[in-house]
Amino acid sequence: MVKKIPARFNRFAAAFDDAAAKAAGSWESSGSEHSAADLSDLVNSFLERESREERDSEELVDNGDQDKDEDDEIDFEYRDRLKDLLYRENDAVKGTIHAAVERAYREVDGSGSSSSGSSSPDFKRQLMARLRSRGFDAGLCKSRWEKSGRCLAGDYEYIDVIAGGTRYIVQVLLDGEFTIARPCGGYASLLEILPPVFVGKPEELKQVVRLMCTAVRKSMTIAGIHLPPWRRHDYIQNKWFGSYKRTTNEISSRKALNYGCGSSENQTLKEISFNRREDFVAKKSGVGIINQAAAVLKQKENGAVNMCATIVVH
Structure with missing residues (x-):
């Protein structure tokens, strides 16, 4: 039964054959004795590279397991x-x-x-x-x-x-x-x-x-x-x-300025509207804003209405 040759051995044999062929050509052309040393360095370099690749592969597997x-x-x-x-x-x-x-x-x-x-x-x-x-x-x-x-x-x-x-x-x-x-x-x-x-x-x-x-x-x-x-x-x-x-306020303070508001679910909203800024600041033009707001609050206190007054300036 023929056993399968490991891939690493095949790569090593191929590298060795290639190096040997180069070395043979070098011997024939120059007769230099340094070619044998070059062959040895090439083989050692190949073995070191293979060893590094194996270590890197093992680290990747270990990290994946971790x-x-x-x-x-x-x-x-x-x-x-x-x-x-x-x-x-x-x-x-x-x-x-x-x-x-x-x-x-x-x-x-x-x-x-x-x-x-x-x-x-x-x-x-x-x-x-x-x-x-x-x-x-x-x-x-x-x-x-x-x-x-x-x-x-x-x-x-x-x-x-x-x-x-x-x-x-x-x-x-x-x-x-x-x-x-x-x-x-x-x-x-x-x-x-x-x-x-x-x-x-x-x-x-x-x-x-x-x-x-x-x-x-x-x-x-x-x-x-x-x-x-x-x-x-x-x-x-x-x-x-x-x-x-x-x-515990049920209405955010960021909302419009409200007076005497009760539950946010059961309230009738009344709007006091001013069409001109002069009406907002005037003190002599009839009933001013303070009097109107006070009138609304008084009505609420007396139980006549259940409402909130919102001041809006146009």
Whole structure:
């Protein structure tokens, strides 16, 4: 039975034959004894090149195996830890809040009243208002932080609920806060575990953030992508765990100047309109703006009307 000759031996034999032919020609033409040394150098160079190629090939295989091992680590170890963080505690209060948030989310999302999606301040404010209308002490929290080292400056808004002296953070579509380019398979499986509606104590969310940020770094390392500053741990944790201001106003202060407004859902809007700037500043031309606004407020106080007065200057 004829055995197959290794490819490396064939390449070596071909190189040797070629070198020998060149050396023979050199001997015949000049009779120089240096041609034998040239042949030896050529053979040694060939062997060294073959050795380098084999080492490079082995390194590529090792790196590929290492990447696969790291991906498997994200897939198995991190999945179990994340599930444990999200579902380990049997908190009846949290379950009640979660059910109310899911219902309010469906109502606000289905109404189509917020065109910019669930991440917009208007959407979160409406969601907060729905929870308050159901008796929950919900608030809209506004966090803001300055640039520090590699951490960029930023701001964020989220909802919290205070129940029995315990603060719960409400986050809709938490997976969107950890979306990255070219995620490895293990990391993509973590995103699928994150619930559409998260309700949890700050300590619980802090552990989830720490785990996901570690997984983000590993996934982007496997993909060979630079970690963007807005996906670093210090930037993401500032969203929920830095200093914040809490408001329970159902109408944003950025809206038009309103007087005596009640619920944003059940109010009649009355507009006091001035066609000329002179009317706005005049003190002697009949009833001025202050008197008109005061008249509206007095009517509201007396219970005659249920309205908001909005001042518009043309």
